[in-house]
Amino acid sequence: MSALSASFQHDDEMLVVRPGKWTLTIVTLLREQTLRFNELKRHAGGISQKTLTITLRELERDGFVTRTMFATIPPRVDYELTDLGRELLELADSWRVFAGRNRAQVEAARERFDATGANRPSASSTANSSSDYGHRRRAGGAVGGD
Numbered sequence: 001m002s003a004l005s006a007s008f009q010h011d012d013e014m015l016v017v018r019p020g021k022w023t024l025t026i027v028t029l030l031r032e033q034t035l036r037f038n039e040l041k042r043h044a045g046g047i048s049q050k051t052l053t054i055t056l057r058e059l060e061r062d063g064f065v066t067r068t069m070f071a072t073i074p075p076r077v078d079y080e081l082t083d084l085g086r087e088l089l090e091l092a093d094s095w096r097v098f099a100g101r102n103r104a105q106v107e108a109a110r111e112r113f114d115a116t117g118a119n120r121p122s123a124s125s126t127a128n129s130s131s132d133y134g135h136r137r138r139a140g141g142a143v144g145g146d
Contacts, residue, residue, distance in 0.1 A: 020051075021051075
């Protein structure tokens with residue numbers, strides 16, 4: 001077993017943070033203050049109620065956000081970062097710096113790919129395509145032209 005494969009042998013033991021499209025936005029909005037659901041929705045701009053609910057539940061489940069419910073009428077629910085969430089915020093800040101520094105390079109790479117790469121068949125599609133030998137196989141396993 002190689003050193004690389006050994007380092008990934010116990011993936012289930014690794015903490016895996018898989019931020020969705022809105023995760024870093026929500027964490028950043030909670031940087032300075034506790035916010036209610038509708039405040040988060042308004043400040044995030046463009047996030048659906050369902051997506052915000054799912055994102056907040058994932059953040060709460062992973063220990064990055066706490067949800068405090070108050071027995072008032074109407075009910076009040078506040079969201080705030082935990083200490084772990086504040087540490088995640090450091091990653092969000094690093095990601096923003098990286099994105100700002102490399103935006104032009106990423107956009108250029110996307111343009112190159114869109115111009116040429118998107119038209120190339122993927123390795124899996126060529127391996128499984130009927131243009132390979134599979135549809136031209138003759139009885140007895142011999143390969144031949146049509």
